[in-house]
Amino acid sequence: METSAAVGATRSRTAKTTLLSEVLAEADATEMPTVVAWLSGDTTQGRLGIGWRSLANLDVAPATEAALDVADVQAALTALVSATGAGSRAARTQILGELFGAATATEQQFLIRLMTGELRQGALAGVMVEAIAAAAGQPSPLVRRAHMLTGSLPETASLAVHGGADALSAVGLQVGRAISPMLATPADSLEAAHEALGPDLVVDFKLDGARIQVHRDGDAVSVFTRTLRDVTAQVPDLVSVVVGLPCRSVILDGETLTLTDDGRPRPFQETMSRFGSMADSPDDPRLLRPFFFDCLHLDGTDLIDRPLSERLDALDSVAGHLRIPSAVRPTLEETRAQFDAAIADGHEGVMVKSLDGVYAAGRRGKGWQKVKPVHTVDLVVLGAEWGSGRRTGFLSNLHLGARDPDGGPPIMVGKTFKGLTDELLRWQTEEFPRHETHRDSYTVHLRPEIVVEIELDGVQRSSRYPGGIALRFARVVRYRPDKTAAEADPIDNLHRLLPPNGS
Known part of the structure; x- marks a missing residue:
């Protein structure tokens, strides 16, 4: 609890890493994965099914002396998720009462924040990876790679502590286990991206769809979102396509979207809502269409460390007909034509990629650069003000924050309505109170969980907001339920939009 508070109180990445590594080094080897999960704001049991109101209304006097240990809390959390069926509500109430009755007031607050997903002490994955490496005495690059391939900080910690360098080195791609997707860096311009990555580059359409990662092992298919959520059961249309590919095993990275009758993309929100319902027939407008741009594994061979040119050859051999429209080794004029074609077809822009680059799982690699016709950033909604006039009774003006790259809470950079x-006004007025921390007469303040895509003309220096900058002519494009706050744009990306004179 003390470490969590201390980590949340500092903006220094070095200080965070030191604090975390010290507490991890003190943990028993069997407890370390659990401690890692907790300090990252997660539980090893996954969703506990306990709501904020249930805990807020829990009237249990705190213990006067600390007596709980990691094993005690783990056992209680496991019992919570195991309590199902008839009588489960009473059983869960009893478990919570006993757990909170044994906790001090400080421990109760920590448990509430942990169980509701509100534990925001700034232990981002990158910081925790460094802390695990220091505590286990293992090289950071080795721990970082293992985390990229397992997608799990607790599992990575267990490997580092129990198996050391040999166990970490042995981690590879596993068909059926999602890995963190490679991300792109915003380009300064189309010309700058072409010059930086050319001449051996490929220019893909940037589709206005949902990121997917599909795995196939024989007849078994798994489909994951960009946040590594398994949505296989919700997308039988995608599964049927992947099952029909001419291979035994494959891992493909791509996008999926719904299309109009003339082949243009439907609005992004329609694609996202499709994950909550089924398409009824091949003619159903909700049918998801897959488009792929990378191949990470094919028929027993891992390709993640191979150059993109080889990965694209593998993709063409198994799913060339599903490849995102792309131009290989184009001239600058051909790159401009590809960008114009993407926009004309209703897509977001293009992705410019180096053909020599490897797949940097879980990272924003300079080898992938995205180009859009306007500046757009993904920001975190920190709160919303009640509207006036026509918007009376609706939550309207949004408080927006950029991600702190050092792991602190989002940094406010502006407002927009x-x-x-x-x-959208009706939706956010209904949805935002579910994420509320507190309110006053003007504003409902939120936990930093909701991501919104914002279009803007640029930024300017300003002392009005903590970030030292302010958004210029910002407007809401759409909400991004496919992204978490950890995937929002860092404030560094906004600083790069400042004009040369910084004004």
């Missing part, structure tokens, strides 16, 4: 349709 522009771009909010009547439908």
Whole structure:
């Protein structure tokens, strides 16, 4: 508890790493994965099914002396998720009462924040990886790679502590286990991206869809979102396509979207809502269409460390007909034509990629650069003000924050109410209170969980907001339920939009 508070109180990445590594070094080897999960704001049991109101209304006097240990809390959390069926509500109430009755007031607050997903002490994955490496005495690059391939900080910690360098080195791709997707860096311009990565590059359409990672092992297919959520059961249309590919095993990276009758992309929100319902027939407009741009494994061979040119050859051999429209080794004029074609077809822009680059799982690699016709950033909604006039009774003006790259809470950079349709106003007025921390007469303040895509003309220096900058002519494009706050744009990306004179 003390470490969590101390980590949350500092903006220094070095200090965070030191604090975390010290507490991890003190943990028993069997407890370390659990401690890693907790200090990352997660539980090893996954979703506990306990709501904020249930815990807020829990009237249990705190213990006067600390007596709980890691094993005690783990056992209680496991019992919570195991309590199902008839009588489960009473059983869960009893488990919570006994757990909170044995906890001090400070421990109760920590448990509430942990169990509701509100533990925001700034232990981002990158910081925790460094802390695990220091505590286990293992090289950071080795721990970082193992985390990229397992997608699990607790599992990585267990490997580092129990198996050391040999266990970490042995981690490879596993068909059926999602890995963190490679991300792109915003380009300064189309010309700058072409010059930086050319001449051996490929220019893909940047589709306005949902990121997917598909795995196939024989007849077994798994489909994951960009946040590594398994949505296989919700997308039988995608599964049927992957099962029909001419291979035994494969891992493909790509996008999926719904299309209009003339082949243009439907609005992003329609694609995202499709994950909550089934398409009824091949003619159903909700049918998801897959488009792939990378191949990480094919028929027993891992390709993640191979150059993109080889990965694309593998992709063409098994799913060339599903490849995202792309131009290989284009001239600058051909790159401009590819960008214009993507926009004309209703897509977001293009991705410019180095053909020599490897797949940097879980990282924003300079080898992938995205180019859009306007500046857009993904920011975190920190709160919303009650509207006036026509918007009276609706939550309207949004408080927006950029991600702190050092793991602190999001940094406020501006407000906007522009771009909010009547439908979005109704939605956020209903949804935001579910993420509320507190409110005053003007504003409902939120846990940093909701990501929104914002279009802006640029930024300017300003002392009005903690970030030292302010958004210029910001407007809402859409909400991004496919992204977490950890995937929002860091404030560094906004600083790069400052004009040369910094004004």
